[in-house]
Amino acid sequence: MSPRPGFVLEVDRSTPATMFWHGEGFRLERLPVGSRVIYPPEPLAALADPEAAIRDALEHPVGDSEPLSALLRPGMRLTIAFDDVSLPLPPMRPPDARQRVIEAVLDAAATAGVDDVVLIAALALHRRMTDDELRHALGSRVFDAFAPHGLLLQHDAEDPSGVVHLGMTDQGEDVEINRRAAESDLLVYVNINLVAMDGGHKSVATGLASYKSIRHHHNVKTMQQSRSFMDRHRSELHTSNWRMGRLIADAGVKVFQIETTLNLDTFPSQFKFLQKREWEWSLKDRAGFQATRAALDRTPHAMARQIFSSIRSPHALTSVQAGEVEAVHDLTLANVHRQQLVEVSGQADVLTMGLPYICPYNVNSIMNPILVACLGLGYFFNLYRGRPLVREGGVCIISHPTPWAFNPVHHPSYIDFFEQVLAETTDPLEIEAKYEESFATDPWYVHLYRTSHAYHGVHPFYMWYWCAHALQHLGQVIIVGGDRAAVRRLGFKPASSLADALEMAEDVVGRDPSITHLHAPPLFLADVT
């Protein structure tokens, strides 16, 4: 039986309560009659033989590219770059997609007699991965073969000798990427495409770039002009990356892109109720939900975070494509859409969402308030094609505890951004003009980014810019069940219950508003007509 597509439910009197994610917990909420709930599609079937599919992709590339084996030769310099810890979410149950692909590439390289091989985690301005995280992504065989010999690197965007300026686009954008990658005879990029935003030229042009280069598209103007950044052809973020990617190719950097897509089988069996529709919950699902919620209610927050952080997703590969970047990415997007698209008719006055415990930037870490804003107004709000799920001037209601808590190792500049910048203004443009450069060039943040496990000093700014489109579009943002001081610092309104939030929303959008609830994760992409 083929998996069912996504579904838009209209709430009636017989509809059971709707489950909202709420950080490391859940809420059951009664949505008003007439509300719509968008459910993700069911997971597509996994590739029957992933290893064979990978080998097939490598030898039958798409676009203007020779098979990988034809690109490999003795004495060449081969660099394999791969997506970092921010993908996929939650982390995959081993073997990770990157492990499968990289093992296949390394087998091909060994067969061709390539000796000079270096692996690079494409961090961009993200934190350095720990050895455990690298081992998880690559598998022990790869990690042990490369890490001890210094051949497993992590991209350092602040190493002046480690990046090379390749030129400027016709829009005046600096293109500066990792020197080893740029000067290799072949750069193989191994991607995991969790959402439509990932991959394509963004892999190299952002993942291996410097701040000098990234700032050209990670800025407020670009984000406000990306409608949405999940829709490649209407995303200024991607347009800029495409310009850069083509310049990289024109500069002679030979990129062999390998992209993978995953199905929406997101949670392990004990949490399977999370990807079911509530009215289809079995007795076992109900018992599982109640038991989980009851246990979480009694669990200290830090321990609950640990429990959730240990979740390994059963995500399975649904496609692998390799070859020339743009041709590969077109196929990838088709596969992402095949799994994630849900048709939705019309916008609502109010968009509700429950945010989970994880986003791309707090893997094994704390979901601080800035990341809450980014996940809600950056990622979830932008999970659309066509038009936003909520009308202009509408209200977004987010459910999340939003603790005033930060991981000082991973997010040191976030703390200062929250305490000093947001205390003064929440206007993205003002923040960008007044504070970005000083944070981006702060020597302490640079030091921690390069030597510890800290996100780059500018990263919290990008998280805030990610919200810029939503902040411009929405009339109000309300967070249910959040730390009130933290919510206010973000410039949002706190509410103690969904009912209160809906009443507050009526002050903005009028009485009896239309309501759409985004029932994610698992993630989907709303095709809003």
Next chain:
Amino acid sequence: MKEIVVERSVARFAAARAVAVVAGSGNGISVGPLRLADRDPRDLPGPEWVRMQPLLSGICGSDLATVDGASSRYFEPIVSFPFVLGHEVVGVVEADGGARYVLEPVLGCLARGIDPPCAACAAGRKGACERIAYGHLRPGLQTGFCADTGGGWSEGLVAHRSQLHRVPDDMSDDAAVVVEPVACAIHAALLGAVVPGERAVVLGSGTLGLATVAALRYHSLPASLVAVAKHPVQRELASALGADAVVAPGELERAVRRITGSLALPRSGAPTRLTGGADVVFDCVGTAQSIASSLDVVRPGGRIVLVGMPGTVRVDLAPLWQREVTLVGAYAYGSEPTSDGPRSTFDLSFELVAAARLERLVSARYPLERYEEAVRHAAHAGRRGAVKVVFDLRRSGRASWRSAASTASTTAAPAASAPEGAHGVPADASPTAPARKEPAGRRRPAKTTTEPVEAHE
């Protein structure tokens, strides 16, 4: 004549200390050595002395330390019991036809009848007087701690003419009553010798901290001025008076690191000790914690100015030694070097109070009879949305003083019972930073930030 008298009672001081430790500052008053007393007016100690009737008298941090039994025993030889608290005073002198004066409470050689004066007094540095317990007065570093003078928490005190500064006719009582603490702040700010381009931190945003912010903005040109404030009203005022950044106590280290571009010595990756820091730190709190915080954020070779009155504290001075930090106390006032030559700190203070409209620091007024309530309010001023709490002696006091002065009666008229609060900011008060006194070309744009301060009773 009514006054709040502090008696010498070791048991009561100890009890006040115990209660304050357990129940919090200000609560020691119920068991401490203070009492409301009636007495005859004091004799004038000499020919240059006059009787002064307080109009408003402020409650200062050093007064609260006395109330809580927390003052250092260092002061024992330089105070005399029983004394009447209150050294922030604006009052009238009947002998001068009811003219208004601000009291400069320091009791230097001139007031003590010592001639020739000590070197410090001769140089105008009354706060550094070397004859502080000598002369025809009993010991007392200031009016408010001397048995012979009385103090501001009363319906009458005696003052030497050298202690009196005439209040301009257009200056309100609220403005005049903060001239004394603002003079302290000016003295500290100038002692800190902040040169243009340096980065300064002001720890604490009570009256003294806020006045120091205003003084630094008026008399110096710091590249950045960071104020530490706990409460919303303090944050708003610190910003309005010229702080570039206002941070909570727990945010200070990170803020200074950010602003100065310092590196830090990590513990599990978190910044815990700065390698650089601010050029000058003004500690307007005076506790072990605030001194330690000052040491945490001052740069090697930097200066810490102790503005708030400290007591016996336990502080790790290793960073003071290793980083060659200068720690300097800033007590009182006297004469300040300026580009126009030496000027009285009080003259500078009158100027700053007017320029920065510091009358807005006065948040609540109490009649003398409600002194316990007033002291508790002052002890938790920030938390209760207030800054400066004062005694208002304008109605009951004046009548009783006239009566006492003319008849030597010991009876005072009943005071009005209701406190007068919510007078913190005149309706037309503009919360702007003080314009710097240098030529107009160097003046900084006025800030437009806070809403008027709400005073609460």
